[in-house]
Amino acid sequence: MIGFLASIGALFIAFLAALGRIASFAVQALAAAVTPPFFPRLILRQIVDIGYFSLPVVGLTAIFTGMVLALQSYTGFSRFNAESAVATVVVLSVTRELGPVIAGLMVAGRVGAAMAAEIGTMRVTDQIDALTTLSTDPLRYLVLPRLVAGFVALPFLVLVADIIGVFGGFLVGTYKLNFNPVSYLTQTGQHLETMDVVSGLVKAAVFGFVVTLMGCYHGYQSRGGAAGVGQATTYAVVSASILILLLDYVLTAVFFAK
Amino acid sequence: MSDQAAAKISVRGVKKSFGPKRVLDGIDIDCAAGESLVIIGGSGTGKSVLVKSILGLLRPEAGSIRIDGIETVGLRRAQREPLMRKFGMLFQGGALFDSLRVWQNVAFGLIQGRGMERDEARRIALEKLAAVGLGAEIGELSPAELSGGMQKRVALARAIAAEPEILFFDEPTTGLDPIMADVINDLITQCVRGLGATAISITHDMTSARKIADRIAMLHNGRIIWQGPTAEIDRTDNPYVDQFVHGRAEGPIRMEVRAA
Numbered sequence: 001m002i003g004f005l006a007s008i009g010a011l012f013i014a015f016l017a018a019l020g021r022i023a024s025f026a027v028q029a030l031a032a033a034v035t036p037p038f039f040p041r042l043i044l045r046q047i048v049d050i051g052y053f054s055l056p057v058v059g060l061t062a063i064f065t066g067m068v069l070a071l072q073s074y075t076g077f078s079r080f081n082a083e084s085a086v087a088t089v090v091v092l093s094v095t096r097e098l099g100p101v102i103a104g105l106m107v108a109g110r111v112g113a114a115m116a117a118e119i120g121t122m123r124v125t126d127q128i129d130a131l132t133t134l135s136t137d138p139l140r141y142l143v144l145p146r147l148v149a150g151f152v153a154l155p156f157l158v159l160v161a162d163i164i165g166v167f168g169g170f171l172v173g174t175y176k177l178n179f180n181p182v183s184y185l186t187q188t189g190q191h192l193e194t195m196d197v198v199s200g201l202v203k204a205a206v207f208g209f210v211v212t213l214m215g216c217y218h219g220y221q222s223r224g225g226a227a228g229v230g231q232a233t234t235y236a237v238v239s240a241s242i243l244i245l246l247l248d249y250v251l252t253a254v255f256f257a258k
Numbered sequence: 259m260s261d262q263a264a265a266k267i268s269v270r271g272v273k274k275s276f277g278p279k280r281v282l283d284g285i286d287i288d289c290a291a292g293e294s295l296v297i298i299g300g301s302g303t304g305k306s307v308l309v310k311s312i313l314g315l316l317r318p319e320a321g322s323i324r325i326d327g328i329e330t331v332g333l334r335r336a337q338r339e340p341l342m343r344k345f346g347m348l349f350q351g352g353a354l355f356d357s358l359r360v361w362q363n364v365a366f367g368l369i370q371g372r373g374m375e376r377d378e379a380r381r382i383a384l385e386k387l388a389a390v391g392l393g394a395e396i397g398e399l400s401p402a403e404l405s406g407g408m409q410k411r412v413a414l415a416r417a418i419a420a421e422p423e424i425l426f427f428d429e430p431t432t433g434l435d436p437i438m439a440d441v442i443n444d445l446i447t448q449c450v451r452g453l454g455a456t457a458i459s460i461t462h463d464m465t466s467a468r469k470i471a472d473r474i475a476m477l478h479n480g481r482i483i484w485q486g487p488t489a490e491i492d493r494t495d496n497p498y499v500d501q502f503v504h505g506r507a508e509g510p511i512r513m514e515v516r517a518a
Contacts, residue, residue, distance in 0.1 A: 129313075134420075
């Protein structure tokens with residue numbers, strides 16, 4: 001019994017230690033934002049990479065999510081004659097939840113993994129040590145631009161995803177479920193509040209930070225050649241995905257709890 | 259051994275462990291200004307750990323490392339920055355940045371580390387590439403397009419680009435054919451003499467060690483077990499050095515491996 005409790009305790013301590021290491025890593029990287037030199041070009045390049053190049057995958061996911069949502073809610077709501085709520089359900093679900101969560105998960109898979117692999121490879125091939133010997137702080141040069149870019153780019157990406165997702169619902173609603181296009185759009189706007197969109201964008205900024213932090217942290221800590229880089233990539237995607245779902249609940253509770 | 263205060267680099271009682279394994283167990287060694295010191299030793303004896311500790315990439319658990327008489331162990335990042343400007347390092351695998359072109363790699367320390375204008379840094383980078391026998395057209399390629407020997411030369415050009423006072427070479431000839439290894443050895447000698455720099459190299463290539471060293475030290479079991487002028491390495495009666503230099507399978511080093 002004591003052995004069992006001890007192993008739970010050891011796991012808990014290891015979890016807290018990992019949390020501490022990640023927090024310390026983030027603080028050290030963010031502290032570099034206060035003093036020059038700054039790397040605006042690198043930030044811009046990362047914003048393009050995270051935001052622009054993720055558009056196809058996020059857009060595709062968003063349109064199908066909106067379409068499925070319209071179809072499913074129609075099937076469910078028609079059982080108690082509430083078909084008119086379909087447009088409202090689609091727009092609220094997409095802006096509050098599915099837009100940021102789906103975009104966050106897609107970016108975790110596409111960008112978080114790539115960051116962990118790139119920084120991990122730099123670590124195991126001594127490129128990060130080389131940066132230090134060339135009087136360049138690796139946290140300032142590699143990590144900070146990615147964290148800033150994730151935080152800035154995700155809200156824009158989610159805004160586009162919201163529009164595409166709602167459009168997906170509109171397509172299914174009007175072409176397949178025979179809603180009147182004008183009344184569908186009226187229903188869409190009627191119950192949508194600014195807070196619905198803003199809360200989704202705040203979530204997106206947090207998810208963007210988390211995805212890039214996990215990618216950078218696990219890449220930076222990777223050891224042991226190709227196997228270590230592979231492991232870092234897996235950890236980056238899994239930890240970012242779990243944190244996105246966990247923080248989604250926390251942020252929803254903060255925004256909408258009554 | 260030169261006096262600690264007068265030495266360019268002075269290492270005293272440095273210890274470093276990774277988990278239960280003690281890699282450095284009280285290293286004492288000095289390197290005078292303008293001297294080329296080569297540290298030899300088998301794989302996994304801690305040569306790279308020693309160099310990384312001197313560079314500040316690893317933090318020793320005990321001991322003192324002085325550069326120009328200034329204690330460097332325990333320095334904070336900001337305090338270390340001026341010190342890093344004195345260093346140039348050639349890594350074992352080159353450690354060139356894949357995402358940058360060759361000239362950008364060479365100019366990196368000048369642009370990012372010293373805030374030099376891009377055009378001026380590019381001019382210096384091409385100059386340094388020429389110094390290691392590479393043309394301007396190579397500067398436009400990416401590191402992945404270069405052979406191993408060319409990558410080592412680019413890495414050497416990057417190490418000397420900012421004309422550092424102290425140069426470190428980690429296994430500079432590993433993985434190269436004998437002719438290219440000799441070319442790299444010649445370039446290292448030329449660059450170190452040309453800059454008047456202090457150099458510490460680590461290698462297990464005795465041909466390279468004999469060519470680039472003023473003085474050789476041997477690292478074994480976490481300690482410096484022998485050091486002396488290059489000419490004396492073939493005359494020493496130290497059985498560890500004798501076995502290593504002549505590459506014999508039988509001897510005290512082998513016996514310890516068996517015992518383990």
